[in-house]
Amino acid sequence: MYNKTSKSILAAHINFLFTICSLCLLSSAHGQLKTDYSAINRKVDAFIIKEMKEKQVPGISVAVMKGGKIIYLKAFGYSNLEHKVPVKVNTVFSIMSITKSFTAIAVMMLVERGKISLDDSIHQHLAGLLDAWNGITIRQLLNHTSGIPGFSTQDKVYCPLGKQFREYLRGDAWKEVACLPLLFPSGEQWSYGDTGFYLLGMVIEKIAGVKYEDFVQDNIFLPLKMTNSRLISYTDIIPNRAEGYNLTNGKYFLASRFELDEFSNAGIVSTAIDMSQMHFAFTSEKLLKKSTWNLMWAKTVLKNDSTTNYGFGFGSTPFQGKKRIGHYGGGGLGFASGLTHFPEEELTVVVLSNVNQVEGNIGTLSNTIASYYF
Secondary structure, X not given: OOXXXXXXXXXXXXXXHHHHHHHHHHHHHHHHHHOOOHHHHHHHHHHHHHHHHHHOOOEEEEEEEEOOEEEEEEEEEEEEOOOOEEOOOOOEEEOHHHHHHHHHHHHHHHHHOOOOOOOOEHXXXXXXXXXXXXXXXXXXXXXXXXXXXXXXXXXXXXXXXXXXXXXXXXXXXXXXXXXXXXXXXXXOOOOOOXXXXXXXXXXHHHHHOOOHHHHHHHHHHHHHOOOOOEEOOOOOOOOOEOOOEEEEOOEEEEOOXXXXXXXXXXXXXXXXXXXXXXXXXXXXXXXXOHHHHHHHHXXXXXXXXXXXOEOOOOEOOOEOOEOOEEEEEEEEOOEEEEEEEEHHHOEEEEEEEOEOOOOOOHHXXXXXXXXXXX
C-alpha cells in the first residue's frame, strides 16, 4: 500500500509527464503552424493568375517543394485551346532546354564511373567531326565555352542539311553549323547554344552503348520516380500531352511540329510533379556525389580568368541575395519552362507552360514564385 509520501511523489511524476506531453503538443502545433502555407499559397494563386492574364499564357502547371515535401501543386488554364482541355497537375509539357541539365547529369555519371574525363577531347569519342573542333573538350561543351555555333541560335544561317528537317536522323543536327567557323577560340568566351549538348548526347550513347533516352530513363527518371518523363516524339501517343502555342501580336498559333531531332539539347517532356522530384537529386547523393554537384554548380572560369554564372548544365545566378541553382527558362516550339532551386532554403520550384516564351522570361516567374516562400 502506498503511503502519503509515495502518493505525493506519484502525483508529482504524473504532473511532470502531463506538462511534458502538453509542451510536446504545443511544440507540434507550433510546428504545424509554421508549415501551414495556405495563406502564402493563395497569394501565389493570385500572382500566377495575374501573370497569365498579363502575359497571355494559355496554360501553366506549377510545383513547389520545400524540405522534401510538396507544398504547392496547381494547374491553371488550358492545355489545348481548340478543345478547351484544362491543364492538370499531370499534364505533360516539353521542358525544352532544361533537358540540358539532365544531359549534364548523365555525363557526370559517366565521369564518376571512370568512363570519360572532363578534359577528354570530343574527337576521342566521336568520329567525323570537323578538324577545327579538334581539342575541344567535354568540359567546354558542358559549360558553353567551346566556341561551336549553336544550330538553333543562328539567324537563319544554316549549312545545307539545316533545311532538310524532316530527313534528320540521330546525329545529323550538328551538321547545320559544320560549315561555320568557331565563334571564338575554345575556352576564351561563353556563348549559350544547342550544338554542344547535342554532341554530348552522342557521346553518352557512344560510351554507354545505349540510346540517350534509355540511359536517362534508367539512371535518372527511374531512381527519382519520374514516371511521366521521356524523350519527345511527335508520332507517339503521349497521354495528357499539352499542345504548344506561339503568341504573335496577341494571337495564338499552333507551334510548328516537324521531326527535327530534338534530342539531348531540348527533347525531354515531363510534368510539374515529375520535375519537382529533382529536389531529391539536388539535396542528396541519389544520383551524384555532393562534390560532383558542387563542381557542376561552380562558376566557369575563362582563359582570361573572368567567370560566368553557368556551370555544367545549370546556371548559378543569385536571386534576391540568395544562392540559386537552376536553368535559364527553356523555351521554343510552343513551350517555356523554368526550374529553380535554392539550396539554403531547401526550396525547389518548377513552372511549365505551353506558350513559346513567357514575356520577361519564365525563369523570372519561377524565381518570383519561390520568393513567396523565403
